Amino acid sequence: MKIYRVTPYLTPLVALAAMAALNPRASAAEPTAGHAAAAQTRAANRAEEHGEHGVIDGEAIDQPHTETLPATESAQAGSKGLIGDSHLNLLLRSYTDHLETTGSNTRNASVLGSQLNFESGFTTGAIGLGADAGLFSAFKLNGGNGAGNMVHVGPDGGGSNQPAWTYFGLYDVKARASNTVLKYGAQIVHNPFLEPHDNRALPPTFLGTTLSSSDIAGLNLVAGSFTKTQPRGQTHLQPLNTAYGGTQFKRFSYLGGDYTYSPDTKFALYASRAENVWDQYYSAFSHSIGDASAIRWTGQLNYYATRNQGSSLQGAINANAYSVALSAQHKAHTVMLAYQKIQGKQFFDYVGEGAGDFLSNSMNVDYNAPGEQSLQLRHTIDLGSYGLPGFKIMSWLVQGWGADGSATAANYADPASSQHGLYWKNGAPVRGKHWEIGMIPTYVIQGGKLKGSSINLTLMHHHATSHYSDPSNNIYRLVMNMPMNIF
Template identity: 55%
Template sequence: MRHQGHTSGAQNVLWLALGRPMVATVVATAATAALADEPPAPPNPAPLTQLAQANPGAPATSVAAGMPDMNSPLIKVEKNRVNLPEPTLSSQAKSQGLIGDSHLNLLWRNYSDYMEVSNSSHRHAWIQGVQANYESGYTQGLIGFGFDASLFAALKLDGGKGAGNMVHVGKDGDGQNQLAWAYPGMYDIKGRISETVLKYGLQIVSNPFLDPHDNRALPPTFLGASLVSKDVKDMSLEAGSFTKVDARGHTNLSSLSTSYGGVKFSRLSYFGGSWDYAPSGTLSLYADQADDIWRQYYASVSHSIGDPRTVKWSGMANVYSTHDTGAARQGHINNNAYSLTLSAQHGASGLLLGYQQVLGDQFFDYVNETNGIYLSNSMDVDYNAPHERSLQLRYTLDGSYLGVPGLRAMLWGVMGWDADASAGAAANASASSPLHDLYWKNGEPVHGRHHEIGFVPSYTLQSGRFKDTKITFMAMWHVGQAHYSDSNNMEYRLVVNLPMKVF
């Protein structure tokens, strides 16, 4: 912050006596010159005799010396005046109304994917998707009201029967032969007070439990209520309760379920928030409950020091603690999982080392259709088997330091070991158990080692008619031993996102 220098009392008085008339003259002359072709003539300061006439109560000797009487009421008022900062208006106080702040944006996404799973399926798909997202403003007043509505649509350009949810999936689980589909992807009503927003409807939220898994032509959305407040400086607080999901590839609502266990449940509720305790440091704490499945707690802390022009160091720790609750429909759960990362960036290049471990006899699980696993080594696969340890080495490239803004690239490798699901397999030994296939692989309890490598370059256009268009290529290869839960696979993906602002 710049600090203003302090002037002496005599200088202040001289400014009050001489400076204000001079400023007025300069402003008036400059305003006239703005319409003329020639520069203005320098202003003529008012003679001291005119100053004396403007303040007849002042002694002539003082005026002649350029020193007005310090007892003048005008001088006292100006000397004691305190210039208070303008109050900061909240988002609701600055509202331009329901229509005035409304926006309509389009996102065109061309998505193609090719994947081979060893001794199993082959899938490929090429889809053109579009999201038309309308967001109204808020009515003016202490409490503002508004609504949002989005239309999602997709056209299948190619896609075989094994494409799964990359193309349309009907209510019966089939429907891959459908050529095109459209549906209301999001809709909600909303209210706002100051910096606090409450929404109810089909929407997208982002937190450690319900972050949408947006890796298809169209994203999943969730039905429920959400509350986000940023009224406390440097803090973001949120809560929510959701009951349904419009899954990737689907056009209808369905029940929430767990990602690995596949167990359905009626409601997920959460609360928590984050605090920017320093310009480069953030602390987050959250808790959630999947009814009759689990209670889950999440904490993270991240901090950075230094500068990329020399070396910028960044560290982050994430931890989840999961425990069964209610009817425990996914069985006994007593599981902790954490990850630690340390990274260094010098100029365009960055290097990250990440360690992750699961402590417990169960898989670390999360809500299906979400990316609710904020652990560092969740890349192509999640490295979340019971007792598993994993280590990642990642290189990143930021083209802005090379004179190519918009260019990004990431290259990584992850290795996992010590997976041991024998306790979970014993508890689900019967083939009729809904969790049998999760804990058993090729006739034995899940165990073994595995590894992956991946490469993701991307480029975002910086100017022109298609500015902000992002082109991303992804290549990933995963290799595991015969009894590890994730099979060998290779995947290639090309995604082009083209945003358009209508108004």
């Protein structure tokens, strides 16, 4: 599981502000020489595209994805109308990043982002109607060729010299009956497959339909189906693809739910389909005992199962991935030990532009190579207990070993094959070990006109052997968020 999930029943804009504060390939059907070149580029940029998941995403099932009201209380019955319950929020974000990657150019980028989000209420009556819209804008202070989606990316892959860009990142129409909401449009969703990969000046969104229901106390049910994504750094909708395999597909659908049995015990169960690529299933469980004034123990389990589906555009897939974690909290201090294992001959993969990896050890890198095992030690301190409210520091160390992609690499020995750049590194099949160390101090202003604004500093170092898939790198990142409620 991951850390610091925000409560997603906040408006999407405010939720993204809180999240950021705490916190690549063509179809495999017809391999070409062009695929090989693209694969090599994506492999070089993997730390940029897939990194920092754990330090951005939250606990997989630590909080419900939408507000769970008592079963007898209907949100629609209490509607104040389309305008009466409407909100307009603005999030300003200053985003500065410095990345040093072994064997690649140093990357620097500095971008000012803004998200102006209007969220309407619902009309009164048994079924309420409404609409939402979000205007995303960014202004580049620094960064050019090599900065990737840290800055602007045009439809042809260029466009990095564009100084500013604006587009509608969010837009939807919606209907509500009781505590069940149906939406269609470009959305930000929170689930174990499409958690927003919000590690840039502006977040990605997905185009499709969602249904969520919290009519049963403690139970939140969700379903969705998406056909396009609005990627980070881009201003036009793009086809869906798999994050590591880079395989394009037409539709992604999911259903599932979270159940809070008690404040100490939570369950989650989900299923999804990337059309003609895979079926993927997710389950999670957490349980806590004790009191933080002495010691509060929390055990967590996350599990993913992935199987190829339909035309199997990404080849045969038979992979299981799981993590188990035990944490102990004593007053301001929390220490966690987590073990993670990838079972199978393929990388554990998920949907591109999402951070759909709720495994415990997905931090700077994902520790998701075939056969890989990893162990993490993490410490978090809340300095509010020491007279510094709003100030937290998280530190961690992860060691990964046992990666071996040779069995699948044999299928992609030809450099022109679609996944050669994923399963081959420096002329050999992916294998080896690696480790990382990181620290994230975060301060959230507790009062005054700037209440809720945050400053987040990320310091991470990753070291890998020559044939591991992710290169050695250093990341230094400063993010400042200023959320404002206009009405």
